[in-house]
Amino acid sequence: MYYPKKRWKAGRDILGIAGTTFQLHNGAQVVPTSGFEDVGFPLRVETPPQIWAYALEIPLTLTDPTDAPVTGPLLFEIDITVEQGSVGLAAATPGLGAFASAETFVTADAGPTKALVFAKEAQSCAALILRKVDNGKMPSVATLWGIRCAKAKDAWAEPALGPSAADPGATDVPLSELAAILGLGDTEQTEPAEAGAMIWRAFDASDRLPIIEADRLGAHLGFAEPFALAERLLEHPLTQWRMERDDALILSYLYAQHAPRRHLEFGTWEGFGAVLCAQSCGAEIWTINLPDGESTADGSAVYAQPVAAGTELPPSTPTFANSSGALYVQTDRGERIGWRYRAAGLENRVHQLLCDSTEWDTSGYPPEFFDSVLIDGGHQVNVVVNDTDKSLPLLRPGGLCIWHDFCPNPEALESSPAGLGVAEAIIKNWARWRPEFSDIFWIRPSWILLGVKRR
Numbered sequence: 001m002y003y004p005k006k007r008w009k010a011g012r013d014i015l016g017i018a019g020t021t022f023q024l025h026n027g028a029q030v031v032p033t034s035g036f037e038d039v040g041f042p043l044r045v046e047t048p049p050q051i052w053a054y055a056l057e058i059p060l061t062l063t064d065p066t067d068a069p070v071t072g073p074l075l076f077e078i079d080i081t082v083e084q085g086s087v088g089l090a091a092a093t094p095g096l097g098a099f100a101s102a103e104t105f106v107t108a109d110a111g112p113t114k115a116l117v118f119a120k121e122a123q124s125c126a127a128l129i130l131r132k133v134d135n136g137k138m139p140s141v142a143t144l145w146g147i148r149c150a151k152a153k154d155a156w157a158e159p160a161l162g163p164s165a166a167d168p169g170a171t172d173v174p175l176s177e178l179a180a181i182l183g184l185g186d187t188e189q190t191e192p193a194e195a196g197a198m199i200w201r202a203f204d205a206s207d208r209l210p211i212i213e214a215d216r217l218g219a220h221l222g223f224a225e226p227f228a229l230a231e232r233l234l235e236h237p238l239t240q241w242r243m244e245r246d247d248a249l250i251l252s253y254l255y256a257q258h259a260p261r262r263h264l265e266f267g268t269w270e271g272f273g274a275v276l277c278a279q280s281c282g283a284e285i286w287t288i289n290l291p292d293g294e295s296t297a298d299g300s301a302v303y304a305q306p307v308a309a310g311t312e313l314p315p316s317t318p319t320f321a322n323s324s325g326a327l328y329v330q331t332d333r334g335e336r337i338g339w340r341y342r343a344a345g346l347e348n349r350v351h352q353l354l355c356d357s358t359e360w361d362t363s364g365y366p367p368e369f370f371d372s373v374l375i376d377g378g379h380q381v382n383v384v385v386n387d388t389d390k391s392l393p394l395l396r397p398g399g400l401c402i403w404h405d406f407c408p409n410p411e412a413l414e415s416s417p418a419g420l421g422v423a424e425a426i427i428k429n430w431a432r433w434r435p436e437f438s439d440i441f442w443i444r445p446s447w448i449l450l451g452v453k454r455r
């Protein structure tokens, strides 16, 4: 959990929880008994087998030992051991209508855990819930050893910043919150940001990034068909997201419905994205990659895979040995760039550009040449800024600008250096780029930000 660790700490006053009964849902069981019970610990719960199904509800009647009113942010500490599968813990509003906190996940490999659940407002917290959050067919099994609740103090003494993007009920994300997650502060920056970027300004409460649920994508964009595979996106948490398995479903739908005639993709890599586009619609594709692949500051290849001993490779395969002599293929270099679209027989639909996108000369392309753009090359802030700035004049009005690796969910973002670069580029250039789009939103759940260019 991002917020409790970094922003919030428990105050001294431990509150009475005084829940008198718990309730089981969806066929969950408490071993050895079931039904309405007094809350006593340890409490061992077997969830239903379905992912996301609520299992246990512990109603809350919070009292302060000093008789002070219980308002403001709260921190719950839940001692728990998960024996099988994974569970989510969260506070919920009355009638379990919505989450009143971000959800904290605990998995079986975590051992005895002190799970922290942060809730922005005590008065919204009617119950704590536990539910199954893994995709396995078996029920999850967990033992609760005890629960403590304390008024939370804001470690940075800064009001109104909460984990909105982690709140399943949120319909938008305050940009001030995203800027704070990135450690950018929310005051005006005095130095110019990266090349091409404007000085950014302070965000106020009205600066918000809308969230569109994946299953509403078709209706929102006025497409003929709904996105039928939205449910499949619920099978994996955003922290374990994979482009090829998860975002690919959304991208394929977007390409099929938007039907670009000309599509531009920054970052070819092995050509998975180009194949996806070519097989989803009739587009002609332009895709750009560094000819020698991407390296870190110390010269190590970013995209590489180990070669198993005894494997015979064609002589043109780009390989290198690490300091211990182990052999690797550099998968974004030389003939490995785009091999998937060639293997799929789609070479005649793809224009492969080999250069650093920051040095790419776009002057030969007519304005508004492309119907869609996928920005998925270098994820450093300056490269995302460059690629977006080069795309905007080349994208036709009504065209789609798709940024990959954008996800405002704090926990997911924390685990992704690529995501941090994209989010920082967006935040720093919001005031400049936002007017270029009639619509711009995060698709939930995904690692995709989508902009529709203003007509």
Ligand SMILES: C[S@@+](CC[C@H](N)C(=O)[O-])C[C@H]1O[C@@H](n2cnc3c(N)ncnc32)[C@H](O)[C@@H]1O
Pocket: 243, 265, 266, 267, 268, 269, 270, 271, 272, 273, 274, 288, 289, 290, 293, 294, 303, 332, 355, 356, 357, 358, 376, 377, 378, 379, 383
């Ligand atoms: C995330 S991968 C692209 C994945 C691809 N879009 C797909 O869907 O399969 C990023 C690629 O961008 C390339 N890249 C990184 N920096 C670049 C730059 N400045 N110019 C062009 N390509 C770059 C890397 O070599 C890598 O192959």
